Amino acid sequence: MSVELEPEQSGLGHGFVPFPADRAAEYRRAGYWLGRPLASILDVAASKWPQRPAIIDTDRTYTFAELDAVAHRVAAALADLGINPGDRVLLQLPNTTQFAVALFGLLRAGAVPVMCLPGHRAAELGHFAEVSGAVGLVIPDRATGFDYRAMATRLTQSHPGLRHVIVDGDPGSFVSLSALADFVVSPDAPNPPRGTVDAALPALLLVSGGTTGMPKLIPRTHDDYLYNATGCAQACQLRADDVYLVALPAGHNFPLACPGMLGAMTVGATTVFTADPSPESAFALINRHGVTATALVNALAKLWAQACDWEPVRPKSLRLLQVGGSRMAADEAHYLRKMLTPGLQQVFGMAEGMLNFTRPGDPVQIIEHTQGRPMSPHDELRVVDENGGDVAPGDEGELLVRGPYTLNGYYRADHANAESFCPDGFFRTGDRVRIFADGPLAGHVEVTGRIKDVIHRGGETVSASEVQEHLLGHPAISSVAAVAVPDQYLGEKICAAVVFSGQQVNLAELNQYLDGRGVAAHSRPDMLVAMASLPTTAVGKVDKKRIVAQIGAQ
Template identity: 65%
Template sequence: MTPTTAQPTEPAAQSALRQGFTAFPADRAQSYREAGYWADRRLDSLLRDAAAQWPDRTAIADPTETRTFAELDALADRAAAGIAELGIQPGDRVLLQLPNSAEFAVALFGLLRAGAVPVMCLPGHRLAELAHFAEVSEAVALLIADTAGGFDYRTMAAELTAAHPHVRHVLVHGNLPENQEGFLSWTTVSRTGTGPVPNIDPELAGPALLLVSGGTTGAPKLIPRTHQDYVYNCTASATLCELGAEDVYLVALPAAHNFPLACPGLLGALSVGATTVFTADPSPEAAFAAIDAHGVTVTALVPALAKLWAQACDWEPLAPKSLRLLQVGGAKLAAEDARLVRTALTPGLQQVFGMAEGLLNYTRIGDPAEIVETTQGRPLCPADEVRVVDEDGHEVAAGNEGELLVRGPYTINGYFNAEAANERSFTPDGFYRSGDRVRRSQGGYLEVTGRVKDVILRGGENVSALDLEEHLLTHPAVWSAAAVALPDDYLGEKICAAVVFTGTPATLAELHSHLEGRGVASHARPDVLVPMTTLPTTAVGKIDKKAIVAQLTK
């Protein structure tokens, strides 16, 4: 279809957006254009172009719905019109929290086409995280499912809007609560819009969307990805993965994650005319059935799921037969698990080490088995500037460990509305301090060896130890607390809370209930509780987490 467009506007939201956003320096931006990394196109143009080139090809599917590229494009236009009719203007931020489904794609492209900036919340986020995202982004709306995974998002939304009245609209996909002011049916808004598609300011330097960080230091941060950098992110990844129109990509991880969204993910698949299938259940039984039904050829998993899928081939009757490429990232994949995956699932294993802030590293198709099994890949782009430095900021020799620093055409220059975090996380010359410890080979391949930041990598999710400790300390029975990572065969790392209690000790279940009441996401709650009489300290009086881990693992 040829959409009509409204006259361009210059909303106040744009100025607020720019205030919290650190743009690429002009000289670097120009160099990326001249080198061809930036194509100066909006992210939503990927769908428009796909609909023009492959209108009748299946674009998206889930267990209940299938849409062609032309149908998805038309739905995005209608949703954009409905969003605009609510008074949501270009530049306004909208919290997007939907489970894996075809409707996620409709909502994402409807928001992008309306010029709104989606804040990519995960289904597992709860009130503590949502309230933080709403405050930092100054969001005007929230788009949720009614229920998913046994959780009622409507109740959480009511609490959120009561505390944050600037969130004027709650759009619910599914059943609405009774007599709840400000709650609207997403189906009605997105399917009955009659106005023109907003004519968006062609300025591309601002954020297209805001990803969320894993909260490696304190509360999660918002990661502004621009149209240029994210178009490059997904299209260059699709090229590297040799993704083509004949491929079928399965979104098994939460769709709002950078990995299944744009590495190459949904967006990369769409850019080449491939089909994207959504599943909200990544268990081997459900995922293998989806792979068999749709002929899935490519998907992405975290190491814990990859290992479980590989083991499940011994008992599941529908072991995958069509997979040509299995990407594994989010945490380091052990060499023995890599060999298991290549034997049981597909020889086409690809290790991926990246971050929502930008830099992506991939092992390449055709790399020797030793490289695929023992490294986490090398940078996607020739313009990725990578440094591996010691504690004094000096670059280390190849083969030595150090912290990974990076800047490049798809790595951010600052978090959104986070001045203090930016001072800690970026060097004066614009390199992002990843907090990852790596070892770089002469060929540029990276091996992840650990973390500099105090973070627990649980099942592919970064959990801030500091953030969890602050929540634990609000329990009346907790005197002091330390959150540490313990090795786990399934999760990679599990969360251990070492706690000194005052009075009667609380149980793990009681702590979980307390954390749930504070809106802490389920994946960020302790797996293990260890009561202690005192927490060991270092010579300067800080809690000695290494000593705690040594005591618990000896």
């Protein structure tokens, strides 16, 4: 059911938690925040390097000047449609140049993109539309066999606030993105509001991996996200002659701004998009375009490394391979450096903000045995015990963070914010870490586990409680626990341990049911285990450790 917001509740600032004034002033004094809109990345690049290739896919290449011009036309067309500054628009496009065209068109129009992923379905998109108060949706016509227009039809019926649907490809009854790109801008038309954007307000909304319930929306301001992109480009020593490959879904924080496409643009580097990250396709693309940098999740990086044993062509030009998304063992890091490139960079971070990198030129011991050190000198990290007290230097505990590019609250999520943030503004990451206190690894972070109940599946962080909530809607299920099971390729699989109340159903039938509920494919179980009852702890909670042990024994 759609919930209509009252006029005073529909503005961009409603439900946004800003940076405290004292910290904001400090970040401006330090030169991290420039007061510029995020779209100024393209303004500067088009001015400095107009004829340099900006974005490339299998069908098109745009120079920075060409991307600047088409983004201006799209922005004007969006304003002509009635999309106003501050309006939220769901952006769900696969990895093509049109993702960048739509993103910068929205930013130039002053709209706020909600960065959906191609795998999200009606359940997630409806939730994002309701929370954000989105007025529009940008989708492909079809991708990987799925008709996004049919989903959009259902969404607009259940969420009447979604008044604008823009389609890359055959639009059907909706608006064509190509038509917006060809919009004729009148000489008398006012320019899109590039210079009037409040840089302290959200530029875009990222999607959380989710720890409880549906994914939350992460507001990233113009100030903090511009710093995120430029700071990461500096930490990675990205240069104008680099070529960055977007192999992960482009709407993810990692390939978008860590440094990703946006960071590449800050130094004039070229970005190549691929929707097929398989070794055969990616290796050929890397060698065709001379790709020097890319970001992968651990499972995909391992697959690429293994493929070097059978693929006739290896990636020759890679100098920087960023790997993150789940903990990496030292022997895995060594294997990736041996097979793909010595220039491995371990990355530990989150869409909520804080990022840690190993750096180019770091000793092998740091690269293979740690997840790096903070990106910014103003990142603040605390490691605490279960009572919230600081642990001794070098001991393990939960990581708390705050800094110039870490959020201060999820968007319109008061309950989640009460649980996720300390009174002094530190964000509870839910990750168990230790920070080395002395020796050659001093100041570097090692991820040792997690506290929040999530499953890291193929680079996606899946909320176990969200999976459980959907499964409990099935009439044949009386209780369920979603647990992580180690997997060679995905890192972790989703296993549903189920107590049936009636006739049992198989995994295919269960996932068909979830598909009908509009659940994203990456949030559906890979395994189904029927149990007579779920084991519990001494205090009556479901004992997931025992469930995993029983599954392993079977």
